[in-house]
Amino acid sequence: MASPTMGLEAISLWIGTVGMALGTVYFLAKGWSVDDPREQEYYIVTIFIPAIAAVSYFAMATGYGLIEVDVTGLGTLDIYWARYADWLFTTPLLLLDLGLLAGADRNTIYTLIGLDVFMIGTGLVGALATEGQLFRIVWWAISTGALIALLYFLLGEMTEQASKQPGDVGALFGRLRNLTALLWAIYPVVWVLGTESGLAIIPLGVETAAFMVLDLAAKVGFGFLLLRSRSVLSAASGHGATAVADD
Incomplete structure (x- = not known):
């Protein structure tokens, strides 16, 4: 366990903790009266996303989600391993929400989730690599390659499968897809410019704040857009979930 963080870093982590917790409570309240089992799927999946992230941010804010890694030629780097644990669970859930909304078949969903887990796993290896900056950048490139492949299948x-959904459902999928693609494309940029790559063009405090803003938008913002319209979810539950279940 490393020492709790200070300054902008600490403020960002506590904002992330509170923001994710509030998002969890809000989504719970929104889904409390939902009775339709297929519609409940969206609420169950979406509630767990900020709930997991809230625990992760709390661990990082209190020093439990942080380790120090000695890297050849770079010295000691602070690495938030809890961030990767968060992403490993929450990003597949985000993709599952999109898959349900799109009425995607299981093979498409499995492919996207497989690429996602590969992306997060190789990113974690890059963050923990001790051999030097070059090795860290190579692992970042592998992880980014998986992201590009993931976005290719998503877009x-x-x-294409979402285009078969009713108009409002397809429009909502399009908004959430675009939000996800845009935000996820920024993550590797922050990583390579930040301290974890060794370049440290942006300091750890700014890097932590950037990841916090991205996480809140990608999780709480995503969930708010998804769950704000019961009528769209009702239409999606009558069409999209069937495609996944019957494939």
Whole structure:
């Protein structure tokens, strides 16, 4: 366990903790009266996303989610391993929400989740690599390659399947897909410019704040857009979930 953080870093982590906790409570309240089992799927999945993230941010804010890694040529780096644990669970859930909304078949969903887990896993290896900056950048490139492949399937195959959904459902999928693609494309940029790559063009406090803003938008913002319209979810539950279940 490393020491709790200070300054902008600490403020960002506590904002992330509170923001994710509030998002969890709000989504719970929104879904409390939902009775339709298929519609409940969206609420169950979406509630767990900020709930997991809130625990992760609390661990980082209190020093339990932080370790120090000695890297050849770079010295000691602070690495938030809890951030990767968060992403490993929450990003597949985000993709599952998109898959349900799109009425995507299981193979498409499994492919996206497989690429996602590969992306997060190789990113974690890069963050923990001790051999030097070059090795860290190589692992970042592998992880980013997986992200590019993931976005290819998201913008291609899953979007094609979503086009068969009713108008409002397809429009909502399009907004959430675009939000996800945009935000996820920024993550590797922050990583490579930040301290974890060794370049440290942006300091750890700014890097932590950037990841916090991205996480809140990608999780709480995503969930708010998804769950704000019961009528759209009702329409999606009558069409999209069937495609996944019957494939």
